[in-house]
Amino acid sequence: MTTPTARLAELGLSLPPVAAPVAAYVPATVSCGHIFTSGQLPSVSGELIARGKVGAEVAPEAAVDAARVAALNALAAAASVAGGLDQIGRIVKVTVFVASAPDFTGQPAVANGASELLVAVFGDAGQHVRSAVGVASLPLDAPVEVELTVEPLGVTW
Template sequence: MSAVEDRLAELGLALPETATPAGVYVPAQRSGRYVYTAGQVPLVDGALPATGKVGAEVTPEAAKELARTCALNALSAVRSVVGDLDRIAQVVKVTGFVASAPDFTGQPGVVNGASELLGEALGERGVHARSAVGVAVLPMDAPVEVEIQVELTD
């Protein structure tokens, strides 16, 4: 187990198995020293724990926790390509999509769930640039989706 996974265990978390893609794509793709993940919804054991729009059916607090799950799923996708998360030199960029009620404007607070998880797991290597985007709907009516790009040490 990697030091990153040891740190997650200290936080009471474990990386899930990488989710099977819902379409014609791969969960993560390596290009040189970079790994790009597909968008990760907050699947837990193959199911979404909540569906709907943030600010309507889903509270911002619940959505923030779901964003943490998305980040765990994204790390799992990275691991599926590189084998060892200790090879992450830096999380470069995080993009979070939040299915938002029309008057909801708290997307950055929701995506903080993913950003905070990456910082807790990777320390300074988890600090990143980020976009938090409100959208009308996400696949499977997920409240949030996160994708990450990481640079590897080799």
């Protein structure tokens, strides 16, 4: 059985360090048998990979990549409280906020950057419910922000 860590490596990726909060919050917490992450931005080594509104300063294709990076950051936050990536049993919900130009309506396609990464890493356990929300702006002028709700291994209902 291939683990999420092995699948991530097969994709040429690894979990980044958990991003330091930019305000008064924690990156992830556990409650009621689930892990909830704070919104994660598309940053690498503390720097945003893109800035601006999707459909204006940021091309939709670049926003898809940004959503993927933000999802990887959210996985790092979730793994930090789960005891590692392989202790995440399934992805429950993904919310993707897209800083959008007024006429941009492609938020679901942008959110696919996050969703497709999660399915690639977790297989069927990566299938999730999702919201893709267009917003006027995001912190630090980020084009996307991703938050996750995940279920750790061993949780049964």
